[in-house]
Every structure is written in C-alpha cells, then in structure tokens.
Amino acid sequence: MTYTPHGQHLIAGTRTGADESFTSTPATGEGRTVCAGNAALIDRAVQAAEEAFWSFGATDRETRAVLLETIADEIEARGADITELAMSESGLPQARLEGERGRTTGQLRMFASHIRKGDYLDRRHDAALPDRKPAPRPDLRMMQQPVGPVAVFGASNFPLAFSVAGGDTASALAAGCPVVVKGHEAHPATGEIVAEAITAAIAKCGLPAGIFSLVQGGSRDVGEALVTHPLITAAGFTGSLGAGRALYDLCAKRPEPIPFFGELGSVNPMFLLPEAVAARGAAIGTGWAGSLVMGAGQFCTNPGIAVVLASQAEAIIEGARAALEGSGAQVMLTEGIAKAYRHGTAEVAKAKGVRDVFRSECDGRAATPNLFVVSGADWLAEPILSEEVFGPLGLLVTAESEAEMLALAKSFRGQLTATLHMDDGDADLAGRLLPVLARRAGRVMANGFPTGVEVSDAMVHGGPYPASTNFGATSVGTLAIRRFLRPVCYQNIAPALLPKDLRE
Missing domain, CATH: 3.40.309.10 (Aldehyde Dehydrogenase; Chain A, domain 2)
Known part of the structure; x- marks a missing residue:
C-alpha cells in the first residue's frame, strides 16, 4: 500500500487535528488513532461550506459535471489503496469492494451526465400577458436551485457507495450544494483516503475548498452538532432506525427546521x-x-x-x-x-x-x-x-x-x-x-431478490416510514438530486439578470 493514513479531519482542503481521538477497530490488523470530531470542527467546516456556496451554487452545470468526473478519476487513481484499507476495516471481500468502488465512481459520472442534460432543473416559463382581462399576467420563470450546505452521514455497511463520496455527496454536489460529511467510526481510514480524492479533485478544478469537508466520527454529539447547525439546509443519512429517528427529530425541532432524508430499516417482504x-x-x-x-x-x-x-x-x-x-x-x-x-x-x-x-x-x-x-x-x-x-x-x-x-x-x-x-x-x-x-x-x-439496487434514472431507494423519513425521495438514482433543490420563481426579472439556465 502506498497510502499512509494520517488520522486527521479534512476541513475545506486542510488536514486538521483535534485534542481528542479514538482508536479504530478494524476486522484485521491494528487499530489506528483517529482524531475525533467536535462541535467546533463542525462549525468550522459548515462556515467554510456556507462561504463556498455563494460561488459554487451559481456555477454552471458543466463546471460541476467536470468536478464529479474528476472526483471519480481521483478515486480510481487510489483504487488499490482504497480496497486494501476497506478490506482491513470492514472485513468485506475484495471483489465486493471493487464492485462498490465501481458503483461509487459510476454514480458520480451518472450525475455528471444527468446535470449536463438539464432536465432536472424543471424549467417552466409562463410568458407575460399584458392585455389579459380582468388583470394582466406577469412574466413568470421557474427552475430548481440548490438549497445550501448539506450534511451527509457515512454508512457502516457501504464504506464507499453510501459514505464519503456516495450517492448523497454526489447528488448534493451535482445540485450545487457544498457537503460536510460526518465519517463513520467503522472505516475512518477508508473515509479519509476518499476525502483526499475529493479534495484533490476540487483543487484540480480550481473550485473553492469549502465545497467539501470530512469530520471524522466521535461521540453522538458530533452528529447532533452537524444537523442542528443553523447554516445546514438538509441532511442525508443511511443507518439504523433508532439513530435516524433521533437525528430526524433534531432536524424537526430546530428553530428553522430542515429536511432530513434518512434511509432507515426494512424487512423487504x-x-x-x-x-x-x-x-x-x-x-x-x-x-x-x-x-x-x-x-x-x-x-x-x-x-x-x-x-x-x-x-x-x-x-x-x-x-x-x-x-x-x-x-x-x-x-x-x-x-x-x-x-x-x-x-x-x-x-x-x-x-x-x-x-x-x-x-x-x-x-x-x-x-x-x-x-x-x-x-x-x-x-x-x-x-x-x-x-x-x-x-x-x-x-x-x-x-x-x-x-x-x-x-x-x-x-x-x-x-x-x-x-x-x-x-x-x-x-x-x-x-x-x-x-x-x-x-x-x-x-x-x-421473480428476483432485492439485494441488488441498480444505479439508474428509474431507481427508487426509499419508501414510506420507517423505511425512510421522506416517502417522496430516493437516495439512489438521478431523482436523488431533487432532495437538495428547491423551486424558485422569477417574476418580471430582466433576462440579463436571470440565471444562465433560465435565459435559454
């Protein structure tokens, strides 16, 4: 293995230590000392994400598509090391992890292709009717816009496809939303090397470093600090019903409630x-x-x-x-x-x-x-x-x-x-x-078994509660991007002032 884990957080492109730490418990090999997250680190990461949003949220679709493809390239360039670290930490076999890595890079490229098409913007235009009686109609144009900084929680059972660069991160970045990831304690080194790949891609594309941060796991206070931070606008989670429901309740009790997209438990009859x-x-x-x-x-x-x-x-x-x-x-x-x-x-x-x-x-x-x-x-x-x-x-x-x-x-x-x-x-x-x-x-x-979840336009990975906390959303497939968008209507705005995608 050519990569040596450093055990630190990655906040807006900078490796960052912490006073407290935890020791990982890999399936094989020795545990590693990893810096533990805290509320101060969460605040630093979210503040950087908010600052980055003002420019990243307004980037054109091609810029974000290239970023997603570059992240995929950087992950593949570290492929052997990622597999070795993930095998040690999770106990999952090599073939499974190599397949999961392909799924991870595949969905990044899928979202790049998806946003290039532009259909997800759901653009609508009602032309002005100045002579309409009894009252004229104004010019109305609508499209989907990114919501702001998004919190993502790494999943224990998918150290790649549902974690640091998984579907939640891919769809949020595709939408134009910066991401702050809380890494899972079960695979901190795997999360770290993937975070390094994302950070390298952001630098190559010349984009603001605050687009992405990884705060490694620690006590439950870290997750609570993330979803209750006033600048976080939405959260994506894959995990247990108990943990997911606790975070969902925190999101609902905020002075400004936010959507919590939790994929929780299911017996799949x-x-x-x-x-x-x-x-x-x-x-x-x-x-x-x-x-x-x-x-x-x-x-x-x-x-x-x-x-x-x-x-x-x-x-x-x-x-x-x-x-x-x-x-x-x-x-x-x-x-x-x-x-x-x-x-x-x-x-x-x-x-x-x-x-x-x-x-x-x-x-x-x-x-x-x-x-x-x-x-x-x-x-x-x-x-x-x-x-x-x-x-x-x-x-x-x-x-x-x-x-x-x-x-x-x-x-x-x-x-x-x-x-x-x-x-x-x-x-x-x-x-x-x-x-x-x-x-x-x-x-x-x-006439099949549901353990395979295709990554495609038509896939739905979600369902009524308690399968997920939002029955209108999916965490897999291109529809996942809609979780991190909101419709904005522009009334009688001069075309020169409109977002580029609404001028077309």
Missing part, C-alpha cells in the same frame, strides 16, 4: 405465490437463502421475511435449509453489529409460535445464518417479528389462505422493497397484491 411455489418452490428457497447470507445479510434490502401458503411451506423450507447448511461464518462490519444480530436472533427465537428451521451459533464479530417459521396469526400478534434484524436471518410466515396473505400484505409498515414470486397462473392474486405492495414499498419487483 417477499410473497411467494402458489403457482410459482408449485413449479419451483425449492429453487425459490435456495435463492432466498443465498440472498439472506450475501454480505452477511448486511444490506438494507435484505429480504428478511417471506410469506407463503401454509400448505406449500415445506418446499421453501427444504430449499432454504439445504442451502444454509453449506454456508459458514462471515465477518460482520463491527462488533456492535454482530452483537445486535445475536440479540435480534434471540428475540425472534423466543417469540410466540416461532419454530426453528435452521439454527446456528456465532460469537465475536462473526455471523452465521438463522431461519425460522411462524404462522400468519402469530406473526401479527408479535410486533417484534416485523422489525429488522440486520444480518443473515430469515423468517417464513405462513398464510392459511390467499385472503390471509392479502391481509398480511396490508399489515406491513413502510418498506424499501417488496417482491412477488409468481408464474402466469398467479396473475389474479398478484394483481390484488400489487396495489397493496406499491403503497407499502418504494420498489416492487417480480
């Missing part, structure tokens, strides 16, 4: 319809097991619950159990996540009516899969069974009839995804389920 199960039940069970253990189940789209008719449950159990028997222990992202997984598994196991399908034990930072089955009636009676267990745990819920399956679908809270496994003969039941699932989830899919 799958509905296994009769004809599909009759034709390929064991294969569906095998595929479900593979999705459950992928990445030790540490995906927000992990399909934790599957619903099937009780008379067909055994086919799913047979396929899933056989697949799980061949899976071994995997390293989890942090010791805290591993501990929470064991606790969640124990809570599910002791709930009324729950039976073991496949049980395994794990300790330390390792995770092994667990699979349970419960009747629909008992599932409805035990609210804890509808809560996310972050890790490779699955729960098969059995319905006595199609009517009960539909009732179970209606009982779910907001989800990131919902899935139908169906064949042609299931069209009638699928047609009754689809409107329910569309109301409950941000993405509804058929």
Whole structure:
C-alpha cells in the first residue's frame, strides 16, 4: 500500500487535528488513532461550506459535471489503496469492494451526465400577458436551485457507495450544494483516503475548498452538532432506525427546521405465490437463502421475511435449509453489529409460535445464518417479528389462505422493497397484491431478490416510514438530486439578470 493514513479531519482542503481521538477497530490488523470530531470542527467546516456556496451554487452545470468526473478519476487513481484499507476495516471481500468502488465512481459520472442534460432543473416559463382581462399576467420563470450546505452521514455497511463520496455527496454536489460529511467510526481510514480524492479533485478544478469537508466520527454529539447547525439546509443519512429517528427529530425541532432524508430499516417482504411455489418452490428457497447470507445479510434490502401458503411451506423450507447448511461464518462490519444480530436472533427465537428451521451459533464479530417459521396469526400478534434484524436471518410466515396473505400484505409498515414470486397462473392474486405492495414499498419487483439496487434514472431507494423519513425521495438514482433543490420563481426579472439556465 502506498497510502499512509494520517488520522486527521479534512476541513475545506486542510488536514486538521483535534485534542481528542479514538482508536479504530478494524476486522484485521491494528487499530489506528483517529482524531475525533467536535462541535467546533463542525462549525468550522459548515462556515467554510456556507462561504463556498455563494460561488459554487451559481456555477454552471458543466463546471460541476467536470468536478464529479474528476472526483471519480481521483478515486480510481487510489483504487488499490482504497480496497486494501476497506478490506482491513470492514472485513468485506475484495471483489465486493471493487464492485462498490465501481458503483461509487459510476454514480458520480451518472450525475455528471444527468446535470449536463438539464432536465432536472424543471424549467417552466409562463410568458407575460399584458392585455389579459380582468388583470394582466406577469412574466413568470421557474427552475430548481440548490438549497445550501448539506450534511451527509457515512454508512457502516457501504464504506464507499453510501459514505464519503456516495450517492448523497454526489447528488448534493451535482445540485450545487457544498457537503460536510460526518465519517463513520467503522472505516475512518477508508473515509479519509476518499476525502483526499475529493479534495484533490476540487483543487484540480480550481473550485473553492469549502465545497467539501470530512469530520471524522466521535461521540453522538458530533452528529447532533452537524444537523442542528443553523447554516445546514438538509441532511442525508443511511443507518439504523433508532439513530435516524433521533437525528430526524433534531432536524424537526430546530428553530428553522430542515429536511432530513434518512434511509432507515426494512424487512423487504417477499410473497411467494402458489403457482410459482408449485413449479419451483425449492429453487425459490435456495435463492432466498443465498440472498439472506450475501454480505452477511448486511444490506438494507435484505429480504428478511417471506410469506407463503401454509400448505406449500415445506418446499421453501427444504430449499432454504439445504442451502444454509453449506454456508459458514462471515465477518460482520463491527462488533456492535454482530452483537445486535445475536440479540435480534434471540428475540425472534423466543417469540410466540416461532419454530426453528435452521439454527446456528456465532460469537465475536462473526455471523452465521438463522431461519425460522411462524404462522400468519402469530406473526401479527408479535410486533417484534416485523422489525429488522440486520444480518443473515430469515423468517417464513405462513398464510392459511390467499385472503390471509392479502391481509398480511396490508399489515406491513413502510418498506424499501417488496417482491412477488409468481408464474402466469398467479396473475389474479398478484394483481390484488400489487396495489397493496406499491403503497407499502418504494420498489416492487417480480421473480428476483432485492439485494441488488441498480444505479439508474428509474431507481427508487426509499419508501414510506420507517423505511425512510421522506416517502417522496430516493437516495439512489438521478431523482436523488431533487432532495437538495428547491423551486424558485422569477417574476418580471430582466433576462440579463436571470440565471444562465433560465435565459435559454
């Protein structure tokens, strides 16, 4: 490795130390001493972002597109070092991290292409009607404008694609908003090297250094100071329901409330319809097991619950159990996540009516899969069974009839995804389920597993609460840029004074 982490913050292009520090806890290798954030550092970073906004918010789309592409180039130039650091800190395998790095640079370039087209501006023009009766109409022009400095929180489970240069940062910079990132304590060195790439790109493009800052993690006070800073105008977050809700409440209680775009928890239910199960039940069970253990189940789209008719449950159990028997222990992202997984598994196991399908034990930072089955009636009676267990745990819920399956679908809270496994003969039941699932989830899919989230124009990664805190937003896809824009109407403003994009 050619890069040696320095363990400092990066505030407006300057490496900055701090009096307090913490020691990282990597999956492999020795922990590193890292400067801890505090409210004073947050204020310094946000003040720099506010000052930079006056020029960066007014830059042309080509300037910002080139910046995004240059950030992607700088990340790729550090690719081998990024992978090595991330493997050590997260325990994730090389192939997964190289794919995630490609996703990270890919979405940066996607937003560059998106803003060049200009459609996201939603420009509208109502020409003046001076002779209209009974009153003339003024000249009205509208377009989307950046909101100001944005707070971004690094995610534990995606050290690249949902962290320092992830989708929140990419979409905010594309919109013209400076970004202040609170780095995640689980991967500070990975965050640092990516922040160095962003800082280098800003310098190459000759843009204000205050466009971007990284304040490394520390106590929860750091996050609170960030979202309550009066100059922060919006926040993006990917993480647990508890932490996300606490930050959301802080944003709402501010003297000037701001939007908090939190992607939180989801059990991502799958509905296994009769004809599909009759034709390929064991294969569906095998595929479900593979999705459950992928990445030790540490995906927000992990399909934790599957619903099937009780008379067909055994086919799913047979396929899933056989697949799980061949899976071994995997390293989890942090010791805290591993501990929470064991606790969640124990809570599910002791709930009324729950039976073991496949049980395994794990300790330390390792995770092994667990699979349970419960009747629909008992599932409805035990609210804890509808809560996310972050890790490779699955729960098969059995319905006595199609009517009960539909009732179970209606009982779910907001989800990131919902899935139908169906064949042609299931069209009638699928047609009754689809409107329910569309109301409950941000993405509804058929005959697949939701752990892959395509980065594209049409993707939605969000959903009704508690999947996310804003059902009208997405953290993946080009629509994500709308979170950091607001419409501004210009009335009777001389064309020479209008923003360039409104003169066209």
